[in-house]
Amino acid sequence: MQSNITYSTFFEICLLLSVALPLASFIVSFAISEKYSWAVSITAPLLLLVSALSSSVVFFSLHDDQPFSIAWNWFVISGHPLTAGLLLNNLSATMLLVVTFISFLIHFYSIGYMAGDSSIRKYFAMLGLFTFSMLMIVLADNLLLLFVGWELVGFSSYMLIGHWKEKPAAARAAKKAFILNRIGDAGFLVGLMLLWTHQGSFALNQIGLTDAMAAWQTAASLCIFCGVVGKSAQFPLLTWLPDAMEGPTPVSALIHAATMVAAGVYLVIRTFALFTPIALDVVAVVGIITALIGAFAALGQYDIKKILAYSTISQLGLMVTALGAGASDAAFLHLFTHAFFKACLFLAAGAVIHALHHAQLQAHAHFDVQDVRNLGGLRKKLPVVFIVFILSGSSLAGLPFFSGFLSKDAILTALISWAGADFSWQWLVVGGAFTVTFLTVLYTFKMIWYIFFGSEKKTSELSISAPPAVMQVPLFTLALASLWIMVSWNPFVHTRWMNPAMEHSWSVTLFSIVWVIMALATAYFSREKSFYADVLFNAFYVDRLTDWMTKKIGLKVPAITITLDKKWIDGFIHATAYVQVLIAHVTGWIDRAFVDGTVNGMASFVRGVGSVTRTFQNGKIQLYIFWSIFTIIIFLIWTLL
């Protein structure tokens, strides 16, 4: 175990607690017997609370101070020791705080949301495992350990999407999420192999120390980016995320909005030194394509959670674009703000769904509570949720005085300075990014309009009760975290808390204010208009394409190989067996006809001769005399001639 000694033991204990308690929550949740399963909804949030508190200690004692690292020997690969270690710097400490804090809030919220669920133990256990593995991604000091966490979040995400396992759609969505992630992970794995071969180490602090322009680095960084494409739902592996909405809403908030999907962006920042200029260009293009697809598709959806899911895809695309432009600070800032407001939006949506669902059960009414067309005018019945939704939605839309405005501003500033003065393909990316911000405002406020304004539709008959306090506390906390104050004192300058060295330009800020107001006006005037189109609803048919391909490849090819097995390989073996039996028959016949024939022939010959000679000695004296005279005559003839 090696560590530097500038930090106190208290700091180390807090670090240990913040990482280990989520794992403890996983184990405790399984250890508690079925009978006392209610106890889980006390222990799990409590453990996460302690974890979040200790991680805030870690964050505040480390911030703007020296990086901290601690490592244990894990195993040795042919003489190269591999460590399991934690590497804390500003970036990972911030992420640690975000993950534990939001995870705690989600745990807390889940007490209310998941109350009465039959497999509550499994639910909290998997949330604990997820948080632990996410922290592994955040803190790991080498890429192999990070990959372990990477796969484990995939597993916990699989379990949580498929939480309501009786629902066939949930099981299907869980499978799809895991497999699409695996496709990306296979690429990630190749990246690890490249690193191993060329660098002989997975340590994060060794990355990029060698010749920065080597071709293998381009290959390795693009391979790692494959993993990012899977986990952060980038084009073309984005289709699992909307389907993942089959899981419980708090899960969508934690995993499929705030943390896991952002892990891809985090990974790129963590390994940024590896990315060569060519690789970064690819990253930027993939990012902007994703952002555009997500934003347009969000416009064509009617399911609250689907709208939010596509919006997440689009925002992630924006972060990835910023990464491609080399602005990892801006990308991380957006990741940070997005984590809060998107979690808040999901929880608010969950509160709506929860409240309506309960009201529905009481009134025995049946309609799809997630379909925004069935909702409307809910601001009177659910005022708390309405306020929260407006706050976090404004942050998503990037209105001034909200954190989303500042982080988007950071990205746009960085993109413009990246594109340079002359017109090049990079300006297309910038144009795309502005389109995305415009569309974001549009779909966010259309959604808010649908749910909270206008007249009540199918909900008018229902008596809806406000969400319980355990759900309100996280909602308000996160809504407050969507304000500009999270980033900076000055609501128009983003370069304060996170990274003072970031670029800021007033002209971009002013332009984006005007741009957002235009978008807001468009949203208001088009509030009654539907943007529904088949192509948007199906997200440009990426889903159908991948489905068609997996059906073709996934079912046809195995069918071919199994017939190959049965028909050709086994056929060949059966044929040889048959030929052998045939030959055996032939040799058997030869045996009988020739070999036995010869033997039998000999026997019958001997028998024939015998039967002839037997007649010589039949006891008649006359015959004996005849034969002896005959012999003498022959003998005489013989000697005389």
Add this chain to the structure above:
Amino acid sequence: MHHYLISFLIFSPLVAAFVGLLIPAKSESSFRYLTLIANAFQITVLFFMLGSYENASALQFVEQQSWITIGLGTWGTLKATYFVGVDGLSFPLIILSVFIMCIATISSWTVKQNVKGYFILLLILNASIIGSFTALDFLLFYLFFEFMLLPMFFLIAIWGGPRREYASIKFFLYTLLGSIFILIVMIGLYVSVHDPSSSGTLVHTFNLLHMSEPVNFISNSILDPNNPWQIGPYNGRLWAFLLLFIGFAIKLPMVPLHTWLPDAHVEASTPISVILAALLLKIGGYGLARIAYPIFPEAALYFGWFVGLMGVISIIYGALNAMASKDLKRLIAYSSVSHMGFVLLGIASLTAEGVTGSVYQMFSHGIISAMLFLLAGVLYDRTHDRMINTYSGLSSKMKSYTTMVLIAFFASLGLPGFSGFIAEIMVFLGAFRSNSATGVLPESFAIISTLGLILGAAYYLWTLQRMFFGPFNIKGHISEDQIFDLTKREYIMLVPLAAATLCFGIFPQPMLSVIDPFARHLTEFVLTTGKNLTLNL
């Protein structure tokens, strides 16, 4: 005491089998306990071995007794010895065998038909498996290797499923074909190698260690490295390597020599499937690393890419067939083919991490496949139906069973935290580095093999979705009360296996430090010796 530990391991089941012969067939439970006692004794012996095993490349617990010595006049002397020992290759497999045989005994508890014969065959099988993993004399190895076939054949042919005769004969003939190839090479080696310790007289030996030293080859014998004599395109040694490779590849099994495996598995009863998948397949990989590679290093280098290619093909092809399988047991059998492909790929890479990963994969697959086949057996015991389409939503009726299946499936598809991940990642790293380190395999092999990971996720998760999730429903004539959760006996078998795969996945170092010296020694030996020997092409 330490000098006889391996003999204790090999002969205790034989002694038990002999005792069993004297017990009347009526007292059925005494055979079960007898076998269990033998297993318990073996486990005790194993703990003694664990206590004094040192992590080094040298052979340990070596026993060498003269066995057969026949003077053949001008042809020299035939000498075979009882020569056993363990090293980093065999020790993990010995540990695996001892525990898996014990679990197989527990799993056989419900056997009703001809109990005496069954358990005596099981004991004989036990002895011959341990024997083949420890023998260091080719004749002794071959004896144990062949001896394994006999009990296995009867265990499938008598206690198997409806098509047991077809499956057992197929298994027998396939393996026998491989044995003949191995026999040919053994005779060739016997003729070509002399014992360096006996000066003056010519002593032909079966000692595997002598065979791996090129200086011990009699000049101008068939397999002498300097013999320019050729058969077709290759010289005798390259042919010998190929014959050994095919012989062991049948056992492994490698595509396209694998078709006996799904049939044998489907027809064999649960404990026999467990032994087959967890232990017998490993003899293929073991034989390559113990016999083919060290004795014919230059051929190993020459055919390395071919061995690797067949590994890649096995990985992909096995996974594709698993996807198309409708029978749960057949699916698991094909996944075994896919996973054993990693063993080939790892050995072929000739890098330390590749070979380590390959041995680790054998060990880990032993644990995981045992678990998978036990789980398939649990369902079959209840309903006598293994078809995936028969079931849906089982998780609501069999909670603990579903948990175990989840663990086994995810362990098998290589989720980190389980032993399979460590093995596969090391094989991948080794196979990829092979090109720059040893030049045996191109990088593309490792890259294409990652497809196996995706397919692995696909067929396991698809199976989970079809059988365990969704609303509960069973087709056919199965009544609902036939479906019940795990029994205590099933827990006793499954929980240790689950714990083991988890333990070796999180803390791989103890087992890796057993394997690592062997892997380094083998790769170094094959590379240096192989490059020194000239290829006569």
